[in-house]
Amino acid sequence: MAEAKTSGASAGRRNIFQTLEFDTRLLGMVGAFILVCIVFNVLTDGRFLTPRNIFNLTIQTVSVAIMATGMVFVIVTRNIDLSVGALLATCSAMMAITQTQLLPGLGLDYGNPVIAPLAIIVGLLTGALIGAFQGWIVGYLTVPAFIVSLGGLLVWRNVAWYLTSGQTIGPLDDTFQTLGGIGGTLGVTGSWIFGVLATLVAWAAIANARKARISHEFPVKPLWAEGVLMALSAVAILGFVAILNAYEVPSRVLRRAFEARGETMPEGFTAGYGIPYSVLLLIAVAVVMTVVARRTRLGRYIFATGGNPEAAELSGINTRLLTVKVFAVMGVLCALAGMVASARLSFHSNDIGTLDELRVIAAAVIGGTALAGGIGTIYGAILGALIMQSLQSGMAMVGVDAPFQNIVVGVVLVLAVLIDILYRKRTGDA
Amino acid sequence: MADRTGAPLVEMRDVSVSFGGIKAVDHVTVDLYPGEVVGLLGHNGAGKSTLIKCLSGAYRMDSGEILIDGQKAEIGNPRDARKYNIETIYQTLALADNLDAASNLFLGRELVTPTGLVDDAQMEAETRKIMARLNPNFRKFQDPVKALSGGQRQSVAIARAVYFNARILIMDEPTAALGPQETQMVAELIEQLKAQGLGIFLIEHDIHNVMKLCDRASVMKNGKLVGTVNVGEVTDEDILGMIILGKQPHG
Ligand SMILES: Nc1ncnc2c1ncn2[C@@H]1O[C@H](COP(=O)(O)OP(=O)(O)O)[C@@H](O)[C@H]1O
Ligand SMILES: [Mg+2]
Numbered sequence: 097m098a099e100a101k102t103s104g105a106s107a108g109r110r111n112i113f114q115t116l117e118f119d120t121r122l123l124g125m126v127g128a129f130i131l132v133c134i135v136f137n138v139l140t141d142g143r144f145l146t147p148r149n150i151f152n153l154t155i156q157t158v159s160v161a162i163m164a165t166g167m168v169f170v171i172v173t174r175n176i177d178l179s180v181g182a183l184l185a186t187c188s189a190m191m192a193i194t195q196t197q198l199l200p201g202l203g204l205d206y207g208n209p210v211i212a213p214l215a216i217i218v219g220l221l222t223g224a225l226i227g228a229f230q231g232w233i234v235g236y237l238t239v240p241a242f243i244v245s246l247g248g249l250l251v252w253r254n255v256a257w258y259l260t261s262g263q264t265i266g267p268l269d270d271t272f273q274t275l276g277g278i279g280g281t282l283g284v285t286g287s288w289i290f291g292v293l294a295t296l297v298a299w300a301a302i303a304n305a306r307k308a309r310i311s312h313e314f315p316v317k318p319l320w321a322e323g324v325l326m327a328l329s330a331v332a333i334l335g336f337v338a339i340l341n342a343y344e345v346p347s348r349v350l351r352r353a354f355e356a357r358g359e360t361m362p363e364g365f366t367a368g369y370g371i372p373y374s375v376l377l378l379i380a381v382a383v384v385m386t387v388v389a390r391r392t393r394l395g396r397y398i399f400a401t402g403g404n405p406e407a408a409e410l411s412g413i414n415t416r417l418l419t420v421k422v423f424a425v426m427g428v429l430c431a432l433a434g435m436v437a438s439a440r441l442s443f444h445s446n447d448i449g450t451l452d453e454l455r456v457i458a459a460a461v462i463g464g465t466a467l468a469g470g471i472g473t474i475y476g477a478i479l480g481a482l483i484m485q486s487l488q489s490g491m492a493m494v495g496v497d498a499p500f501q502n503i504v505v506g507v508v509l510v511l512a513v514l515i516d517i518l519y520r521k522r523t524g525d526a
Numbered sequence: 527m528a529d530r531t532g533a534p535l536v537e538m539r540d541v542s543v544s545f546g547g548i549k550a551v552d553h554v555t556v557d558l559y560p561g562e563v564v565g566l567l568g569h570n571g572a573g574k575s576t577l578i579k580c581l582s583g584a585y586r587m588d589s590g591e592i593l594i595d596g597q598k599a600e601i602g603n604p605r606d607a608r609k610y611n612i613e614t615i616y617q618t619l620a621l622a623d624n625l626d627a628a629s630n631l632f633l634g635r636e637l638v639t640p641t642g643l644v645d646d647a648q649m650e651a652e653t654r655k656i657m658a659r660l661n662p663n664f665r666k667f668q669d670p671v672k673a674l675s676g677g678q679r680q681s682v683a684i685a686r687a688v689y690f691n692a693r694i695l696i697m698d699e700p701t702a703a704l705g706p707q708e709t710q711m712v713a714e715l716i717e718q719l720k721a722q723g724l725g726i727f728l729i730e731h732d733i734h735n736v737m738k739l740c741d742r743a744s745v746m747k748n749g750k751l752v753g754t755v756n757v758g759e760v761t762d763e764d765i766l767g768m769i770i771l772g773k774q775p776h777g
Binding site: 308309311312314387391392393396397399400401402403404406407408409410411412413470471 | 582584603604605608614616618619620621622623624625629630633634635636638642643644646647648650651
């Protein structure tokens with residue numbers, strides 16, 4: 097059809113965002129996020145949008161954001177997982193015990209390079225097994241996920257307590273600690289290299305998608321729209337790198353680093369932190385989870401099952417096994433989040449991850465994941481986590497009393513879902 | 527008229543299914559030959575959908591057996607049915623509303639790239655091809671199917687059943703959501719598929735369509751088979767009589 101091939105044909109009725117094929121909900125969230133940032137920046141006399149605060153915001157968001165990506169899959173399949181905070185604690189306890197007690201007991205000394213990887217593997221296995229087990233109870237024994245994970249919340253929180261006798265365990269392995277945030281960053285040069293590579297990858301993805309559509313003679317966006325997308329992605333990625341690079345390592349820390357190597361710091365020497373490894377991990381999780389969601393059979397089946405479980409079954413999809421897989425993925429992500437959270441603290445504490453289940457669910461839901469199932473995006477959940485963390489940090493900076501902070505976060509959660517419902521009603525997108 | 531001398535394509539023998547106390551299907555036997563359309567008729571609740579769901583793998587029979595090409599077939603789930611080239615258009619359509627037409631068409635049988643990722647572009651291209659044949663007015667390839675009209679949704683469900691080279695096609699009220707023009711297109715499609723040698727079970731309420739499209743008609747009432755007749759040898763009133771009274775026309 098000639099009409100179908102030129103998407104410019106009906107350009108008169110389309111606004112610029114539609115031509116760019118931007119998701120309106122994404123725009124709304126980005127808008128809300130920018131608004132939150134600007135308001136706090138004004139209220140704090142410019143202290144909110146400093147490289148230092150943005151750096152801190154980013155590393156504080158990582159743990160919840162990692163879990164929120166998994167919660168998207170859980171909620172899309174019409175389930176819920178209330179046990180993520182507790183599961184994080186159990187995984188964190190396992191990793192802490194492995195690196196401080198188990199491996200040293202086997203003769204691996206403090207500082208041995210294999211300690212961190214082994215501890216992480218133990219944590220990931222713990223998360224995967226517990227997640228799969230809970231998924232099996234939900235999928236095969238058909239106990240509602242709400243109940244299974246509510247039970248799980250009590251069980252795993254207290255398994256963690258029992259494992260550690262309620263003690264704080266630390267300090268954790270030095271290599272392990274670099275995954276926590278400020279203790280391990282790419283540095284200025286490394287960050288720029290990463291930024292440029294990421295930009296090239298984004299451009300290649302945009303170009304490839306266009307090439308695939310043209311080769312099938314599908315309608316494509318006008319070239320200028322692709323150009324705008326490419327420019328925006330470059331500005332976003334490189335701007336983010338620039339900000340993290342602009343946060344400078346305090347000179348006393350630098351001086352100590354030089355002294356540790358037996359050198360003296362040259363006069364006027366400075367260095368930026370750059371991208372923290374934990375943020376790289378979040379980016380990797382986001383990319384992998386997005387590819388799983390959009391480009392793999394597993395992801396297709398997750399969304400199909402959420403949209404219409406009966407139709408999925410009739411199409412030959414094993415929805416029970418799918419439930420096990422989804423909860424296992426959630427468990428692995430809890431382990432990764434536990435790794436980042438304990439590394440950031442530099443020790444395992446008994447209350448690690450407490451109330452995270454609420455933050456994670458809120459992040460997914462604010463990010464547009466529908467509790468009715470079938471709808472949700474990975475980037476939305478990460479943005480949701482970022483919005484929540486910004487609110488919380490911003491209010492703390494402004495000096496809002498702790499009870500009011502939580503009241504505001506609660507109200508925002510309900511408001512966000514209300515706006516989403518009204519939006520979907522208006523667009524007939526129920 | 528189909529050749530009914532060899533082994534039937536499908537034979538469902540003495541099939542029973544009950545839900546709790548309700549005998550939804552009660553010792554029913556039907557068969558189907560290649561190139562034949564067999565109508566399954568009866569009031570709402572007669573057990574038609576339940577019967578064909580045993581063939582499509584959605585339900586398990588309590589008793590009875592299914593033979594495909596004269597061989598006993600084990601159909602325990604929809605994947606088994608697909609292995610026997612049985613395709614079904616369900617009364618409820620069984621579409622995932624949140625996915626687009628192509629994702630629904632290929633659900634459970636996605637086309638993948640050499641790297642194992644789902645090949646959406648290829649699937650959309652195939653969907654455009656088959657839709658050009660089945661419903662040339664179809665345009666909404668990018669939208670989730672909940673944005674489609676009843677007729678468009680129906681054509682997605684039909685496309686899914688037809689695309690994968692079915693030998694046995696089950697159509698549970700395929701024209702229920704369609705206007706006269708679209709119904710005519712489905713009728714033409716049925717004639718085409720029949721000419722290609724497919725066997726079709728057609729559940730249809732419009733007696734006019736039954737007389738036009740079916741070679742034989744099996745009538746059910748309250749879960750029991752009333753009887754099977756050659757459509758060419760009876761009048762529409764005979765068939766209506768069977769549906770309403772639950773009795774064979776001649777004795
Ligand atoms: N999944 C089910 N659970 C319980 N009862 C069912 C189920 N499916 C069908 N039935 C019952 O079985 C009987 C036959 O239904 P059905 O096969 O849908 O009839 P038809 O398709 O001829 O209208 C009805 O009484 C219906 O209520
Ligand atoms: Mg029915």
